[in-house]
Amino acid sequence: MxxxxxxxxxxxxxxxxxxxxxxxxxxxxxxxxxxxxxxxxxxxxxxxxxxxxxNKDAIFSVMSERFVADTVALIRPLIPTLVRMPISDAVRELLERFREFLQEGDGRYLNCVQYAITLDFEMYLDPLQTALSELVTQYLMHHPETLQIRSIPTMSYIMIHGGIFAVVRHLTEPNPPISFDELVEGLARMVGHYIEQEIALAKATRSELNAQTRGD
Amino acid sequence: MxxxxxxxxxxxxxxxxxxxxxxxxxxxxxxxxxxxxxxxxxxxxxxxxxxxxxNKDAIFSVMSERFVADTVALIRPLIPTLVRMPISDAVRELLERFREFLQEGDGRYLNCVQYAITLDFEMYLDPLQTALSELVTQYLMHHPETLQIRSIPTMSYIMIHGGIFAVVRHLTEPNPPISFDELVEGLARMVGHYIEQEIALAKATRSELNAQTRGD
DNA sequence: TGCTTGTTCGGATTCAATTCGGAAAAATTA
DNA sequence: TAATTTTTCCGAATTGAATCCGAACAAGCA
Structure with missing residues (x-):
C-alpha cells in the first residue's frame, strides 16, 4: 500500500x-x-x-488478508466451546459454522474462495493455520488421554491441511460427487477414528510393557 | 491450439x-x-x-495436461501391485513413487507443482482423480472385508482430495514443520486406522444384530 | 480568508500479448 | 531439376490493460 x-x-x-x-x-x-x-x-x-x-495484485492481497482475518475471527471465539466437545462433534460444529460464514452477506465470500487458490492467498494462510493449530493444541490439553498419540505435529498437520483443502476443493467443484454434509460427516468420522485408534494403540502398548515388566 | x-x-x-x-x-x-x-x-x-x-495460457494448459498425464502414467501401472498390499503400505509405496517422480529429471516437475495450483490446472486434474478412484475401487474389490465400511464415496473423496492437497501443500511450503517422510507415515496411519475402525464397527454392529435376532 | 496538506482524477506513457503479411524451408508435382 | 504448393517461421506493428503523473479540487488550520 x-x-x-x-x-x-x-x-x-x-x-x-x-x-x-x-x-x-x-x-x-x-x-x-x-x-x-x-x-x-x-x-x-x-x-x-x-x-x-x-498495483492491482495489492488489491487482491488485501482482499485475501481480510478474508483470512475474518475466518480467524470466526474460529477463535469458538475454541473454548469446541475443546469441550467430543472430537467428531467439534469437527462438525466447526465446519458448519464455516459454511454459514461463507454464505452470509449474499454469499460474496463463497464466490471468492473459488478464486482464492488462484491468488497468492497462500501467503496469507498463515494466521488461519496458526488459529487451527491453537485449536488443536487446546483440544489436546483438555483431553489428556489424547496426549498419548504418536507424532502429534504430523497428525495436526494432516488434519489441518487435508481438511482445509478438502473443504475448499469441495466448495470449488461445480458438481461434487458428495454433498457438503457428507463431507463434514466423513471428516468428523475420519478424525474421530484416528484418535480412538491411536489411544487404543497406546493403551495396548502400555499394558504390553507392563506385562513384560512383570514377566521379567 | x-x-x-x-x-x-x-x-x-x-x-x-x-x-x-x-x-x-x-x-x-x-x-x-x-x-x-x-x-x-x-x-x-x-x-x-x-x-x-x-495464447500464453494455452501453453501453460498443455504443460498442466502433460504433467497430469505423466502422473497418471506413473500411477496406473502401480495399481495391480498396490491392491495386494496392506492399505498403509500401499499409501506409503504410492507416495514414495510420487516423490521420486517429482524429483527425476533435475526436479523440473517439483518446481512446477509449486505453481500448479495457480493455474487452471484444476481443469486437468480430472484424469488424476479418475485414476485414484480406480485404485480405490480395485483395492476395495481385492479386500472384500473393506466393503462393509460406510459411505465409501465420501471416504474415497476425502482420502483422495485431502491426500493430494496435503502432499501438494507440503511440497509447496518453504519450511514445512514436518518432513515428507513424516507426512507419508501419518497419511498411511490415518488411512489405515480409518479402515480398521470402520471394519471393527461393522463387525460389532453385525454381531449386535445377530444377538438381537437370537434374543427375539 | 489565505495557506498547506491530503485527495482525486483521467489523459499520457509503458509494456506485454497478440496479429499479420510476407520470407524461407519443406513437400509435392511435373 | 525446376516449378508449384504447402507448411513453417518470423519480428515489426497493433492493441489494450496497468501504471504514472501533474493539474485541479477538498479539508484542515491559522
Missing amino acids: ARKPSQTRAKATVNAIVEAGFIAMAERGPAATTTRQIADIAGVGVGSLYEYFD | ARKPSQTRAKATVNAIVEAGFIAMAERGPAATTTRQIADIAGVGVGSLYEYFD
Whole structure:
C-alpha cells in the first residue's frame, strides 16, 4: 500500500475499492477483472487505485488478508466451546459454522474462495493455520488421554491441511460427487477414528510393557 | 491450439516451446514469464508461439495436461501391485513413487507443482482423480472385508482430495514443520486406522444384530 | 480568508500479448 | 531439376490493460 489514508473520505475510498474488488472478483474471477472495472464499480478514477495500492495484485492481497482475518475471527471465539466437545462433534460444529460464514452477506465470500487458490492467498494462510493449530493444541490439553498419540505435529498437520483443502476443493467443484454434509460427516468420522485408534494403540502398548515388566 | 504441426520440424518447435515453458515457469513462476522469454528460451520467434497455441495460457494448459498425464502414467501401472498390499503400505509405496517422480529429471516437475495450483490446472486434474478412484475401487474389490465400511464415496473423496492437497501443500511450503517422510507415515496411519475402525464397527454392529435376532 | 496538506482524477506513457503479411524451408508435382 | 504448393517461421506493428503523473479540487488550520 503506497500511502496511508488519513482523512475519512480517503478511508472510504480505500474501502470502496476493496469492496469493488470483491464484487468484480465474484463476477468474473481475478484474471478477467481490469483496473478500470474496479474503479468504475468503486465509483472512483483509475488513478485513485494507485494512491493506496501499489498495483492491482495489492488489491487482491488485501482482499485475501481480510478474508483470512475474518475466518480467524470466526474460529477463535469458538475454541473454548469446541475443546469441550467430543472430537467428531467439534469437527462438525466447526465446519458448519464455516459454511454459514461463507454464505452470509449474499454469499460474496463463497464466490471468492473459488478464486482464492488462484491468488497468492497462500501467503496469507498463515494466521488461519496458526488459529487451527491453537485449536488443536487446546483440544489436546483438555483431553489428556489424547496426549498419548504418536507424532502429534504430523497428525495436526494432516488434519489441518487435508481438511482445509478438502473443504475448499469441495466448495470449488461445480458438481461434487458428495454433498457438503457428507463431507463434514466423513471428516468428523475420519478424525474421530484416528484418535480412538491411536489411544487404543497406546493403551495396548502400555499394558504390553507392563506385562513384560512383570514377566521379567 | 490454433494449428496442428504436421512436419517433424514443427513438432520439434512445439516441443521446444512447451519445454521452454517448464524452464521459464520453474525460474520465475507463471505470472512473471513473458511470451518473449518463452520464445527466447525455446529459440524461436514470438510469432511462432501463436502458430500452435491460441495464447500464453494455452501453453501453460498443455504443460498442466502433460504433467497430469505423466502422473497418471506413473500411477496406473502401480495399481495391480498396490491392491495386494496392506492399505498403509500401499499409501506409503504410492507416495514414495510420487516423490521420486517429482524429483527425476533435475526436479523440473517439483518446481512446477509449486505453481500448479495457480493455474487452471484444476481443469486437468480430472484424469488424476479418475485414476485414484480406480485404485480405490480395485483395492476395495481385492479386500472384500473393506466393503462393509460406510459411505465409501465420501471416504474415497476425502482420502483422495485431502491426500493430494496435503502432499501438494507440503511440497509447496518453504519450511514445512514436518518432513515428507513424516507426512507419508501419518497419511498411511490415518488411512489405515480409518479402515480398521470402520471394519471393527461393522463387525460389532453385525454381531449386535445377530444377538438381537437370537434374543427375539 | 489565505495557506498547506491530503485527495482525486483521467489523459499520457509503458509494456506485454497478440496479429499479420510476407520470407524461407519443406513437400509435392511435373 | 525446376516449378508449384504447402507448411513453417518470423519480428515489426497493433492493441489494450496497468501504471504514472501533474493539474485541479477538498479539508484542515491559522
